[in-house]
Amino acid sequence: MKTSCCAVVAKMFVTAALSAIFFFCTRAQEVPAVQVVFTDKGLQYAKNVFTNWIQDTLELITLPDVKGQIPLGFLGQMDYTLSGVNISKCDFPDPSVQFSQEVSGLKTTMAGLNVALTGDWRVHWGILNAGGSFDVGVFQVGVASEQHLGRDSGGRLCVSQVICEATTGQVDLRLHGGSSWILQPFGSHLEAFIRRQIQARLCPTMEDLVENLEQHLQAMKVRLQVNQDLIVDLPLTSRPVVQAASLRFGLKGEVSSVKEPKEPPFDPQPFVLPEHAQFMLTAALSDFTLNSASFSCWAAGLLHTFIDDSMVPASSPVHLNTRSLGAFIPQLPGLFPDLPVVLKVHARNTPMFSFHPGAVTLILPGAIKAFALQANATRTPLFKLHLDSSYKGSVWVDNGRLKSSVTMDNLNLTLAATTIGPFKTDALENLSRMTMKMLVLPPLNDRLSRGVILPQSRQVHLVQAVVSVEEGFMDLHSDVELRLNHGTMEH
Ligand SMILES: *[C@@H]1O[C@H](CO)[C@@H](O)[C@H](O)[C@H]1NC(C)=O
Ligand SMILES: *[C@@H]1O[C@H](CO)[C@@H](O)[C@H](O)[C@H]1NC(C)=O
Ligand SMILES: *[C@@H]1O[C@H](CO)[C@@H](O)[C@H](O)[C@H]1NC(C)=O
Ligand SMILES: *[C@@H]1O[C@H](CO)[C@@H](O)[C@H](O)[C@H]1NC(C)=O
Numbered sequence: 001m002k003t004s005c006c007a008v009v010a011k012m013f014v015t016a017a018l019s020a021i022f023f024f025c026t027r028a029q030e031v032p033a034v035q036v037v038f039t040d041k042g043l044q045y046a047k048n049v050f051t052n053w054i055q056d057t058l059e060l061i062t063l064p065d066v067k068g069q070i071p072l073g074f075l076g077q078m079d080y081t082l083s084g085v086n087i088s089k090c091d092f093p094d095p096s097v098q099f100s101q102e103v104s105g106l107k108t109t110m111a112g113l114n115v116a117l118t119g120d121w122r123v124h125w126g127i128l129n130a131g132g133s134f135d136v137g138v139f140q141v142g143v144a145s146e147q148h149l150g151r152d153s154g155g156r157l158c159v160s161q162v163i164c165e166a167t168t169g170q171v172d173l174r175l176h177g178g179s180s181w182i183l184q185p186f187g188s189h190l191e192a193f194i195r196r197q198i199q200a201r202l203c204p205t206m207e208d209l210v211e212n213l214e215q216h217l218q219a220m221k222v223r224l225q226v227n228q229d230l231i232v233d234l235p236l237t238s239r240p241v242v243q244a245a246s247l248r249f250g251l252k253g254e255v256s257s258v259k260e261p262k263e264p265p266f267d268p269q270p271f272v273l274p275e276h277a278q279f280m281l282t283a284a285l286s287d288f289t290l291n292s293a294s295f296s297c298w299a300a301g302l303l304h305t306f307i308d309d310s311m312v313p314a315s316s317p318v319h320l321n322t323r324s325l326g327a328f329i330p331q332l333p334g335l336f337p338d339l340p341v342v343l344k345v346h347a348r349n350t351p352m353f354s355f356h357p358g359a360v361t362l363i364l365p366g367a368i369k370a371f372a373l374q375a376n377a378t379r380t381p382l383f384k385l386h387l388d389s390s391y392k393g394s395v396w397v398d399n400g401r402l403k404s405s406v407t408m409d410n411l412n413l414t415l416a417a418t419t420i421g422p423f424k425t426d427a428l429e430n431l432s433r434m435t436m437k438m439l440v441l442p443p444l445n446d447r448l449s450r451g452v453i454l455p456q457s458r459q460v461h462l463v464q465a466v467v468s469v470e471e472g473f474m475d476l477h478s479d480v481e482l483r484l485n486h487g488t489m490e491h
Helices: 002-022 040-060 180-219 287-299 426-450
Strands: 034-039 066-071 077-091 096-100 105-125 128-151 157-167 171-176 223-225 230-233 241-243 246-251 254-257 281-286 304-307 341-347 352-356 359-373 379-398 401-418 460-470 473-482
Touching: 034 040, 040 077, 040 096, 040 473, 066 180, 077 180, 096 241, 105 180, 128 180, 157 180, 171 180, 230 287, 254 287, 281 287, 287 352, 341 379, 352 460, 359 401, 379 426, 379 460, 401 426
Parallel strands: none
Antiparallel strands: 034 246, 034 281, 066 077, 077 105, 096 105, 105 128, 128 157, 128 171, 223 230, 230 254, 241 246, 281 473, 304 341, 341 359, 352 359, 359 379, 379 401, 460 473
16 A cells, blocks of 8 residues: 555656646646746756757758749849758857846847858840859848747646847858859849848747747646546646746646546645756645645545455464454454454545655554454454554655655554454554564565656656755756757657
């Protein structure tokens, strides 16, 4: 029971924290259980990756053929074709991308872009045909734009362009082949044409990039499947907050049951996530996310298990039968001689997690119902014990895996109901503690120490992630490695 719950919890943290980076709501006043901070370091890194991606992509582009006419007054017009136009060199200056509080979004500027194009030209005028090659340098191209980040009605992050301005400097064209009387009018026409084309295309290109990003954001899910039983809702609870050196998101972070969703009887508590400028991003989770998961497991009846003697090690001094348990409950063997005993262990209420500096604590209100298994397979109820226990755990990241360990703090056993008369529970309490410490926790810790892999997508990898537990929340700081393929941005 505990093992699967811990695995769920570990997976949940990781899934929520990571997904939160990309997925983004409902009521405006909601307190977010998950917070994500994307720092300037992350923005600059993303910008560099994107710049390199653009540069590589530009070099692969073959521009479409261009056909046009040059009016020659009463001499009619000259038809021309530009074909095989390639970008031979692109001197892509480092663009600047900054958080902008004014537009509540991003400010991107690029100045001093120089591009060299090569291609073939061909003109046709009456019976005259001429052709050759050309190269052209376009200098000091610049574009300044601002994008607003918001939250749509579905709780997703949305981005829109608010301002864009483009400038083009000098165009330097060289034509090879052909005779000068053709080149003269053709050259100056072409220079002006190229300048107009570039000027006219810069802002629509920026618009396309923003639209492309917006489509990616729209395609993202605000509800993710955690496992077969649970889902986590991660819509933005409010508009993203743009600060001078960071971008903050608050996400709902509520886990619910797939089959029978129920509102948990507790609310998320607000917490303040400090900024860690040295990491590209920080994602934090309040105990609400874990506890909503815990509540959902409990409310869906998942937190129970049966224990019979086949699960007790042969070497154990105590076995699950009325004779062996007679050492603790003297009247039992007399009332039910030589019968196997089955225990139903379950959570009486939601196991609750809380976060404190350096430690996660868990309070588990449990119960044990004992039955004697009759020869005709009838289960005769014997007694019910309340088993209240508390645990402390620590979490850390090692080798890209989220690991943890758990120790028991406290365990109390009290008799809640009995059909066989009262008996003392001290010795049984001792036995329960020993069972917990020697039989339950070691295999659990063994599993937790192997950890769960921090999820990575094909394009996003966490680098040097650190996890820490603070008062009221647990956070993950990390750098990120983005791996964009050519064409990744296309759809
Ligand atoms: C442009 O690139 C294409 C495809 O790589 C090539 O076939 C063509 O010859 C190139 N044109 C020039 C003018 O270099
Ligand atoms: C099963 O056996 C027990 C004890 O012998 C008896 O009390 C009970 O009525 C039996 N139940 C059925 C369904 O036969
Ligand atoms: C066990 O009982 C003690 C004393 O009554 C109490 O302080 C402690 O909180 C209890 N532990 C749990 C886990 O309920
Ligand atoms: C339970 O264990 C404690 C210490 O381990 C011991 O002092 C106490 O006598 C034990 N109680 C019983 C009833 O066995």
